[in-house]
Amino acid sequence: MAQVLIQSLNKKFDEVHVVKDVNLEIRDKEFMVFVGPSGCGKTTTLRMIAGLESITSGQVMIGDTVVNTLPPMDRDIAMVFQNYALYPHMTVYDNMAFGLKMRKFAKDDIRRRVQDAADILDIRDYLHRKPRQLSGGQRQRVALGRAIVRHPRVFLFDEPLSNLDAKLRVQMRIELRKLHERLGTTAVYVTHDQVEAMTLGDRVVVMRDGRVQQVGEPLELYYQPANRFVAGFLGSPAMNFATVRIEADPGGGFVAANEGLRLTVPPRLTDRVGPYAGRELTLGIRPEDLHIADASDPPDLVFDAVVEVIERLGSEALLVMRVGKDAMVASVEPTVPARMRDRLRIAINPERLHAFDMETGAAV
Amino acid sequence: MIEGPLWRKWLFVNIPIILFVFVLLFPFYWMIITTVRPDSELYRPWNAPNYNPFWTWRPTLEHIQYLLEETLFSTWMLNTMLIAGISTIISVICGVFAGYALARLNFPYAAGIGTGIFVTYLVPQTLLFIPLSDIIRNFSLGDTPWALILTYPTFLIPFCTWLMMGYFKAIPKELEECARIDGASRFKAMLYIILPIAVPGILSAGIFAFTLSWNEFIYALVFLSSPEQKTVPVGVTSELIRGDVFFWGPLMAGALLGSIPVALVYSFFVEHYVAGMTGSVKG
Numbered sequence: 001m002a003q004v005l006i007q008s009l010n011k012k013f014d015e016v017h018v019v020k021d022v023n024l025e026i027r028d029k030e031f032m033v034f035v036g037p038s039g040c041g042k043t044t045t046l047r048m049i050a051g052l053e054s055i056t057s058g059q060v061m062i063g064d065t066v067v068n069t070l071p072p073m074d075r076d077i078a079m080v081f082q083n084y085a086l087y088p089h090m091t092v093y094d095n096m097a098f099g100l101k102m103r104k105f106a107k108d109d110i111r112r113r114v115q116d117a118a119d120i121l122d123i124r125d126y127l128h129r130k131p132r133q134l135s136g137g138q139r140q141r142v143a144l145g146r147a148i149v150r151h152p153r154v155f156l157f158d159e160p161l162s163n164l165d166a167k168l169r170v171q172m173r174i175e176l177r178k179l180h181e182r183l184g185t186t187a188v189y190v191t192h193d194q195v196e197a198m199t200l201g202d203r204v205v206v207m208r209d210g211r212v213q214q215v216g217e218p219l220e221l222y223y224q225p226a227n228r229f230v231a232g233f234l235g236s237p238a239m240n241f242a243t244v245r246i247e248a249d250p251g252g253g254f255v256a257a258n259e260g261l262r263l264t265v266p267p268r269l270t271d272r273v274g275p276y277a278g279r280e281l282t283l284g285i286r287p288e289d290l291h292i293a294d295a296s297d298p299p300d301l302v303f304d305a306v307v308e309v310i311e312r313l314g315s316e317a318l319l320v321m322r323v324g325k326d327a328m329v330a331s332v333e334p335t336v337p338a339r340m341r342d343r344l345r346i347a348i349n350p351e352r353l354h355a356f357d358m359e360t361g362a363a364v
Numbered sequence: 365m366i367e368g369p370l371w372r373k374w375l376f377v378n379i380p381i382i383l384f385v386f387v388l389l390f391p392f393y394w395m396i397i398t399t400v401r402p403d404s405e406l407y408r409p410w411n412a413p414n415y416n417p418f419w420t421w422r423p424t425l426e427h428i429q430y431l432l433e434e435t436l437f438s439t440w441m442l443n444t445m446l447i448a449g450i451s452t453i454i455s456v457i458c459g460v461f462a463g464y465a466l467a468r469l470n471f472p473y474a475a476g477i478g479t480g481i482f483v484t485y486l487v488p489q490t491l492l493f494i495p496l497s498d499i500i501r502n503f504s505l506g507d508t509p510w511a512l513i514l515t516y517p518t519f520l521i522p523f524c525t526w527l528m529m530g531y532f533k534a535i536p537k538e539l540e541e542c543a544r545i546d547g548a549s550r551f552k553a554m555l556y557i558i559l560p561i562a563v564p565g566i567l568s569a570g571i572f573a574f575t576l577s578w579n580e581f582i583y584a585l586v587f588l589s590s591p592e593q594k595t596v597p598v599g600v601t602s603e604l605i606r607g608d609v610f611f612w613g614p615l616m617a618g619a620l621l622g623s624i625p626v627a628l629v630y631s632f633f634v635e636h637y638v639a640g641m642t643g644s645v646k647g
Contacts (some may be wrong), residue, residue: 052545072547073544077545078545078546079541079542079545081542083538085538085541085542087539089555089561096546098543099545099547102546150547312594317540362526
């Protein structure tokens with residue numbers, strides 16, 4: 001059990017700067033998820049925690065120890081790899097026992113620990129098989145088992161579920177979460193899948209181009225994204241964005257307008273939007289915060305849209321619409337009577353309207 | 365597979381295969397048939413009546429008997445096995461370590477050194493034997509098995525290194541990284557994880573190295589002079605061709621017996637060998 005402290009961490013491969021000044025505190029027993037598009041530096045950061053990649057500058061602490069120069073074996077961590085990395089010439093039992101043998105545990109102790117881990121992961125029946133005789137899901141369990149037998153201080157996961165099919169991935173995701181509840185070991189988990197990030201993480205780190213964009217609890221990131229990138233990356237379907245010009249309203253307050261819409265800026269945002277009067281900014285609204293307008297919606301929060309495609313998913317229907325020059329997606333009741341090319345009145349939920357600076361992308 | 369009518373399969377698959385197999389196997393057939401034909405048939409002019417070079421009705425073992433009793437063939441066999449065996453072991457050990465280092469340790473100029481080693485393999489033996497014979501003489505190793513045991517690795521080590529380097533590169537890096545996180549040092553990770561997985565590659569390197577040194581001719585011809593030190597290829601050709609007289613029967617018997625050990629080595633390891641050539645690592 002330990003916390004992981006990352007301070008001003010940098011990594012350069014020759015001239016390519018892949019991790020830029022990362023500062024993070026991963027608390028004891030926390031499940032921390034790194035998420036971001038490929039090439040954002042999340043895996044490199046994980047590998048620096050593991051000791052598989054040298055640190056260009058900065059510091060990594062596990063517990064109270066600075067581990068910058070410690071070899072991986074002395075960091076008391078366990079790692080689960082994307083391709084499982086099971087030793088193909090060893091049985092499942094030997095795969096799980098390898099780390100304990102290397103650390104010179106007593107034979108009885110090894111047997112007991114492997115049995116315990118096998119019980120937890122329900123792989124007792126395969127202990128004497130070779131990895132190639134196992135299915136993808138079973139291999140994944142063995143890889144997990146190999147990590148948990150040692151009772152390490154920190155688990156590191158490098159996209160462990162991305163080689164599984166969709167159904168199994170959901171199942172393993174739930175099991176991983178249960179396993180974490182049961183063991184309570186600090187975990188760092190890298191993924192490019194925002195659903196995994198949202199469902200698994202106690203907290204989530206969103207990274208892009210080697211920089212941390214935002215750190216926080218999943219819903220905090222979802223409802224209060226720090227910038228346009230985080231807003232667009234989390235959530236499916238993604239947040240809608242529209243470029244608007246801010247104008248002072250003669251009746252007080254501000255109006256955000258472009259060719260397709262004209263909305264009164266909700267009072268919650270007026271103070272922050274004020275300085276942008278006469279300039280452009282980006283509005284963001286999630287598909288589920290749009291609905292088909294009825295009489296109760298104030299007309300200054302409603303706009304016209306033309307339906308281009310309807311995707312009926314069963315639990316909801318996605319309306320892909322054109323609003324002026326922008327495309328927008330609304331998530332509505334699955335039984336919505338809309339058809340293609342219909343002109344609809346769409347209302348927004350003003351509490352969930354986001355605004356971002358055009359240049360920096362930062363939330364306004 | 366070829367789709368379509370049967371004649372297409374025959375034309376494009378079966379007939380070419382049959383031709384290919386025939387061309388490959390005919391020399392062996394010729395070697396065997398010459399070994400067992402009596403001299404009276406071997407040296408009959410081609411236009412004699414009932415001349416049939418492809419078959420004999422009076423097979424004989426006299427050539428094999430001559431080879432084993434009248435020449436030093438069994439000594440040559442022992443010499444060849446000893447020399448090929450030891451130089452193979454030396455070369456495979458060096459090749460495994462060098463190949464691992466070039467594939468996995470990111471030391472400066474690793475790629476350049478790898479290419480350099482490959483270039484040394486390209487220097488033809490027909491040039492290299494001249495300076496090597498000078499060295500052999502300076503170390504007074506001429507006419508001893510050591511002259512070959514120490515010179516064969518000059519072409520076997522680059523070969524093994526390259527073969528092993530390719531094989532190690534095909535093994536996922538994560539296996540080793542995982543072992544190092546599991547508590548193994550780099551050397552232990554190599555010993556317990558990488559080497560067992562690389563066994564097919566090591567066997568291929570060994571078989572190739574063994575065959576190359578078994579068949580090697582020019583160094584053996586230059587560095588060895590007394591008949592009791594010779595290897596099979598040199599012994600057979602130098603002792604059974606006298607002037608312009610070819611003792612075809614014993615020559616072919618020597619070639620036949622000399623190729624048996626190599627054939628045995630191949631057939632024992634053929635499965636591993638094929639796995640090694642295709643670089644298959646089942647994860």
